[in-house]
Amino acid sequence: MTLSMQGLAKSFKQGDTQLKILEDLELNLQDGEIVAVIGESGSGKSTLLSLLAGFETPDKGSMSWNGDVTREWDEKRWSEFRKRSLGFVFQNYHLIPYLTAVENVGLPLRLTGVAGEEANAAGEKLLRQLGLAQRADHLPNQMSGGESQRVAIARALVHKPSLVLADEPTGSLDARTGQTVLDLLFTLLTELKQTALIVTHSAEVAARCHRVLTLRQGKLWPS
Amino acid sequence: MAVLKLIATSVRRQKPLYILWIFSLAAAVSGLLVVDVFRHSLTGTLTSQGRKILTADASLSARRMLSDDEVDALKKQMPGAETARLTEMFAMVSAQNESRLTLMRFISDEYPLAGDLTLQGEAAPVHGRDLGEKPTAWAAGDLFSLLDLKPGASVKIGNQEFKLERALDKDSSQTFRMGNMAPRIYVHRKYMTATGLVQYGSTLTDNFFAATARPPETLKADLEKSFKDPGLQITVPADLEQGSLRLLSRLLDYLGLTGLVTLSLGWIGVYYLGRRWLALEAKSSGVLKCLGLSSKELQNLLLLKLAAILSCGVLLGGAIAWLLAHGLLPFVRDSLPAGFQLIWSWKNTALLLIVGPMAGLILLRSAIHDLAFEKPLDLFQERTQSAKVNILGVAVLLASVAALFMLLTFMQARSWLVTGTFIGALSASVVVVAAIAFGFIRVIAKVRRPGWGWQAHLFSAQWVRRAGTSLLLITVSALAGLLSQLLPHLEKTLVGELNSPAGVERPALFMVDIQDEQLAPLKDFLSEKGLEVAKDAPFVRARIISVNDQEFERGQAAGAMSTREEENDARFRNRGVNLSYRKELSDSESIVEGKEWKDLTVDPPEIAVEAAYAKRLNLKMNDSLLFDVQGIEIRAKIAAIRKINWESFNPNFFIQFPDGVLNDAPKTWIMAVKKHPSFTPPQMQTLITKKFPNVTSINVSEALDSATQLIGQLSSGMKMASRLSLGLGIFVFLMILLFQLISARRDWRQLLVLGLTARQVWLLQVLNYGLLCLFGTLIGAVLSTAVAWGLFKFAFSTPVTFDFKGMAQVWLITWVAAIGGLAWLGWRETRSVRGGLSSESFRD
Numbered sequence A: 001m002t003l004s005m006q007g008l009a010k011s012f013k014q015g016d017t018q019l020k021i022l023e024d025l026e027l028n029l030q031d032g033e034i035v036a037v038i039g040e041s042g043s044g045k046s047t048l049l050s051l052l053a054g055f056e057t058p059d060k061g062s063m064s065w066n067g068d069v070t071r072e073w074d075e076k077r078w079s080e081f082r083k084r085s086l087g088f089v090f091q092n093y094h095l096i097p098y099l100t101a102v103e104n105v106g107l108p109l110r111l112t113g114v115a116g117e118e119a120n121a122a123g124e125k126l127l128r129q130l131g132l133a134q135r136a137d138h139l140p141n142q143m144s145g146g147e148s149q150r151v152a153i154a155r156a157l158v159h160k161p162s163l164v165l166a167d168e169p170t171g172s173l174d175a176r177t178g179q180t181v182l183d184l185l186f187t188l189l190t191e192l193k194q195t196a197l198i199v200t201h202s203a204e205v206a207a208r209c210h211r212v213l214t215l216r217q218g219k220l221w222p223s
Numbered sequence B: 001m002a003v004l005k006l007i008a009t010s011v012r013r014q015k016p017l018y019i020l021w022i023f024s025l026a027a028a029v030s031g032l033l034v035v036d037v038f039r040h041s042l043t044g045t046l047t048s049q050g051r052k053i054l055t056a057d058a059s060l061s062a063r064r065m066l067s068d069d070e071v072d073a074l075k076k077q078m079p080g081a082e083t084a085r086l087t088e089m090f091a092m093v094s095a096q097n098e099s100r101l102t103l104m105r106f107i108s109d110e111y112p113l114a115g116d117l118t119l120q121g122e123a124a125p126v127h128g129r130d131l132g133e134k135p136t137a138w139a140a141g142d143l144f145s146l147l148d149l150k151p152g153a154s155v156k157i158g159n160q161e162f163k164l165e166r167a168l169d170k171d172s173s174q175t176f177r178m179g180n181m182a183p184r185i186y187v188h189r190k191y192m193t194a195t196g197l198v199q200y201g202s203t204l205t206d207n208f209f210a211a212t213a214r215p216p217e218t219l220k221a222d223l224e225k226s227f228k229d230p231g232l233q234i235t236v237p238a239d240l241e242q243g244s245l246r247l248l249s250r251l252l253d254y255l256g257l258t259g260l261v262t263l264s265l266g267w268i269g270v271y272y273l274g275r276r277w278l279a280l281e282a283k284s285s286g287v288l289k290c291l292g293l294s295s296k297e298l299q300n301l302l303l304l305k306l307a308a309i310l311s312c313g314v315l316l317g318g319a320i321a322w323l324l325a326h327g328l329l330p331f332v333r334d335s336l337p338a339g340f341q342l343i344w345s346w347k348n349t350a351l352l353l354i355v356g357p358m359a360g361l362i363l364l365r366s367a368i369h370d371l372a373f374e375k376p377l378d379l380f381q382e383r384t385q386s387a388k389v390n391i392l393g394v395a396v397l398l399a400s401v402a403a404l405f406m407l408l409t410f411m412q413a414r415s416w417l418v419t420g421t422f423i424g425a426l427s428a429s430v431v432v433v434a435a436i437a438f439g440f441i442r443v444i445a446k447v448r449r450p451g452w453g454w455q456a457h458l459f460s461a462q463w464v465r466r467a468g469t470s471l472l473l474i475t476v477s478a479l480a481g482l483l484s485q486l487l488p489h490l491e492k493t494l495v496g497e498l499n500s501p502a503g504v505e506r507p508a509l510f511m512v513d514i515q516d517e518q519l520a521p522l523k524d525f526l527s528e529k530g531l532e533v534a535k536d537a538p539f540v541r542a543r544i545i546s547v548n549d550q551e552f553e554r555g556q557a558a559g560a561m562s563t564r565e566e567e568n569d570a571r572f573r574n575r576g577v578n579l580s581y582r583k584e585l586s587d588s589e590s591i592v593e594g595k596e597w598k599d600l601t602v603d604p605p606e607i608a609v610e611a612a613y614a615k616r617l618n619l620k621m622n623d624s625l626l627f628d629v630q631g632i633e634i635r636a637k638i639a640a641i642r643k644i645n646w647e648s649f650n651p652n653f654f655i656q657f658p659d660g661v662l663n664d665a666p667k668t669w670i671m672a673v674k675k676h677p678s679f680t681p682p683q684m685q686t687l688i689t690k691k692f693p694n695v696t697s698i699n700v701s702e703a704l705d706s707a708t709q710l711i712g713q714l715s716s717g718m719k720m721a722s723r724l725s726l727g728l729g730i731f732v733f734l735m736i737l738l739f740q741l742i743s744a745r746r747d748w749r750q751l752l753v754l755g756l757t758a759r760q761v762w763l764l765q766v767l768n769y770g771l772l773c774l775f776g777t778l779i780g781a782v783l784s785t786a787v788a789w790g791l792f793k794f795a796f797s798t799p800v801t802f803d804f805k806g807m808a809q810v811w812l813i814t815w816v817a818a819i820g821g822l823a824w825l826g827w828r829e830t831r832s833v834r835g836g837l838s839s840e841s842f843r844d
């Protein structure tokens, strides 16, 4: 897997003024590395992730995925990309409320055509690794925040995506729970040799990553 | 003040929700209000015009000539009152080569005592005395064109020649513009004998009018005390309302029920939007509670807000109703009585305006309570509609809504029977639908397997785990389907009841007033001309003196609160009764209870009574009836109950004697003549009238056609009302779907994030909700058939005529509209979710 972004720019219109968020941004990700992105609130970290996932289109610059220039992708290609190659972890867990834990975890596999029983088995296995075996048949509203986030992590990893995107994965959790969740996340990422881009405010999280980038004035700076 | 500001702000934030909410309530209320205004105005117009229509303050009338004693008695009752007399009957008028059925009115000098009767080209009103000394006649303009005559032409009425002097212009005693099959013709009563039309037993109405200053409330009661004969009818202006409204009252019944259907659909919409509102309210409620608002205060705040919104809705509804009523008026004026004016009944309007929001408050009260008393932290949680159902709470809620609805239904139908059946059927339907839906969800939960494809996996999970929502959606679509698919059945049955059925061979002419001694010559004459008699029957006038030796009293309408059933009975009882006799049963009647026809004995006579008539007058088998047949008392026993197929156009009677009892009684004959290839009915009429001037013949198809025309107008009114109601139904349906889509926005967005394309998500939405609604409307279709059957069987006691084609059409329209709307809404929704992916996925 290789991902590179060159000369990327993104701005938003706010009334009459043009808000320049990202400008001439460069990013290269190697297979298997875990990169942290830090930066002040409002610096554009989430915007960067949106561009990566194809939720936003850049104003300028180019992004390539395994040598494939994404500018030429249509919606279908993007959706294929998200389905097979990306895994998401959000700050607010975002589980589907009417699916049980195991069903939530199995969903990405099902969407790529894996049979239901197989998907559930894979989900159960992953949940067991995350210490949630008892919670497999619970619905999201019956689980605590930490548990939900662990389910979300399992869902982001179950289909072995090429790249995991995480936006403040412990932002909504108290310190201790956050710690546990983080431990699990890093254990899994390392074990599966996952490439990951983690946006965070936490120095602790950053410290555990292979590389830390700071987003400032629209650009990523190594630190 | 702060509270109002808070409300205003939240309203501004959620504009579409509030607009839709207010609009569905407004639509619901306005439909019913418009119907109510029209009903009230009709009654009001006819009452205020009653004096003009009656042409006097009171009338004494009978279906026979009034006796001198009776007239004198009335004069004595009202000393000094002005009086006038009118004898009215159908009769044939012939010009050179043609004859026409007309409504003959033999008037006295003073007629009319009130109201306008004017001639064309002359503003001043005329009276009987203006007819002058010579035999002159005034006729409705129609007659001139029908007979191709000019003013001044001469016509023959019975045995007397009249000069048709002028055409009538205004005649305020004529209430409806349409549906009069026989043009009116006025002549002076001094020529009545000369025409020879009034013979023994002629079908006529004799009226004696009085103009008096006595208060109308007591007048009628006083008069009824002195005139006990049930064959005498006393009419005051206020009575005219009911009589002339009979056709329209059927229409208004229907419109009333349609209005109720609309209101219930509106309530469903209001409830649904209310639930959505509460879901949105949860977060800010949590904040308010954290800021120190008590649960009670929060509840009051929410109730206040709800009341404010609902009030806006009903006020808007009132305004829409006002515009609608005034806008519709020009289109429907032709089917309304002359001089119709829109009158706003403020009492009814106020009632509706209060009841409208009340239902909303009742429906949403417990949900508000739950929200207000919830722990503040729970309010910040994602709210998913809880599936737990408080049975008692639901029962109380349904009961209060049912009570409210009952009140409204009664207001509309003025009949407990209709009300009870309608409400009962609806409540039963809700229970049935909920049970089926519940069963459906349980079954899905049972059969759900991991092996299913991911689409089925997602649907079934959603249906089962959000059981509350699914239940509500199925129930609502079933109810909406039930109510809208009920309309074609109602329409077809009611219109069918008004209309004559196709496929029955109608006779060409129907003749009445054939004198006993004319029967044989008339038959000879007809067969000489090659005309064939379809049926004939003797016709004996009588009245019932007693039933089982209990005096058969004049039924008295019990004042203002009387229901229509009571009014009908009273009207029925007041009439005399026509008897007939025959040797054998005609092919259009059958015995349903009691003896076979051929076994009826002659001494003491055993009679057969028509079933519906017996039911109305509460007559049973073996009752002993005492009749007054022209002064001779005859006792008879009910030995059989008959059913008559009235659509056969045969001469039929409510009470049939066996042959041999009444044969010598004074009588006339009625007769139906078959169609003939070489004569048109008017030609037959002309032939017969030339030879038998006193015999009245009715051109059956013409009479039916003019009735059909009126009925056509009425049924187009019904259709329009159904369309409006259906439109609202679809609207409510889509509202529910829209808010369903919006509530589940986050879930749909996740699917996009997980890699589904917008098109896939959209298809999922359409299928997910579409299938639930399909299931619901199918249950609704079955139930609407059942409800229609029950409603007519128990409330209207007429067999229902199912309109399955219409039902399928409505279903298809609803379905196409719903799926089309759903597809459109879903597409917009996925687009907007898609557009908001970046900002919302990573940021909230």
Ligand SMILES: Nc1ncnc2c1ncn2[C@@H]1O[C@H](COP(=O)(O)OP(=O)(O)OP(=O)(O)O)[C@@H](O)[C@H]1O
Pocket (backbone or CB within 6 Å): A012, A013, A021, A039, A040, A041, A042, A043, A044, A045, A046, A047, A048, B839, B843
């Ligand atoms: N769709 C949008 N329209 C307009 N402005 C936007 C949009 N999305 C982001 N912005 C603006 O872009 C800037 C960067 O937003 P972004 O969410 O990327 O910041 P962030 O670095 O993730 O901040 P935080 O650490 O607080 O999450 C903000 O000022 C935000 O207001």
Ligand SMILES: [Mg+2]
Pocket (backbone or CB within 6 Å): A045, A046, A047, A167, B842, B843
């Ligand atoms: Mg962010």
